[in-house]
Amino acid sequence: MVGDGGTSEGDFHEALNFAAVWKAPVVFLVQNNGFAISVPLAKQTAAPSLAHKGVGYGIPARLVDGNDAPAVHEVLTEAVRRARAGGGPTLVEALTYRVEAHTNADDATRYRTDAEVTAWRAHDPVELLERELTRRGLLEEKDVAAEREAAERMAADLRERMNEDPALDPMELFDHVYARRTGQLRRQADQLRAELAAAEEGTDR
Secondary structure: OEEOHHHHOHHHHHHHHHHHHHOOOOEEEEEEOOEEOOEEHHHOOOOOOHHHHHHHHOOOEEEEEOOOHHHHHHHHHHHHHHHHOOOOOEEEEEEOOOOOOOOOOOOHHHOOOHHHHHHHHOOOHHHHHHHHHHHOOOOOHHHHHHHHHHHHHHHHHHHHHHOOOOOOOHHHHHOOOOOOOOHHHHHHHHHHHHHHHHHHHHHHO
C-alpha cells in the first residue's frame, strides 16, 4: 500500500520495475486521496492517472472508486488471484479523499476549501455501504448500532494497549530475516546474546 505522494518516490518506481521483471506475486495498491500532505496530485504527476504508470513497467493496472467498497474488493480479489496464479504484479489505483487534516500540525484550509470537503463527505465509503445494504434489506439499525459499539470497544482497547510499555526482546531482530539464518546472522545473534547476558550479570551484581 502506498499513498499518491509515495508514487513520487524513487523506491516506488524501483519496486514496480523489479516486480515486473521478476513477475513477482504482488499487488500494489495506491490510495489516491488527492494530497501528499499538502501537495495536490496535479503538482506530483502529469500522467492522466497514477494507474497509467503501470504501462511503462509492463504491469496491468486498474483504476477503481476507492469509496466503493464492493468495487475495491472485486478489483483486489482479481489482482490477488492473478498474483497467486503466477500472473505477476498488478497496480491498482483507488480514488478517494482525505476528509480530515493530514496530521495535528496540518492546516488543511491552506490548500483546500470547506466546500470541497463537505462535498466529499457525502461519499463516505462506510455510509455508502451502510445505505446500500439497508436499501437491500441486508442491514438493520440494530446491526449498525451493534457494530458501532463493537468498533468503540475495539478502539478503546487499542488506545489502552498503545499506552502500555511493550516488552521488547532484542533477539527478535534476527527473526523473519531469512527462512534459515545465515552463518553471519547466527554469529551476530550469538554475539548479542552474550552481550545481553553480560549486561544482565553486571546489573545483578
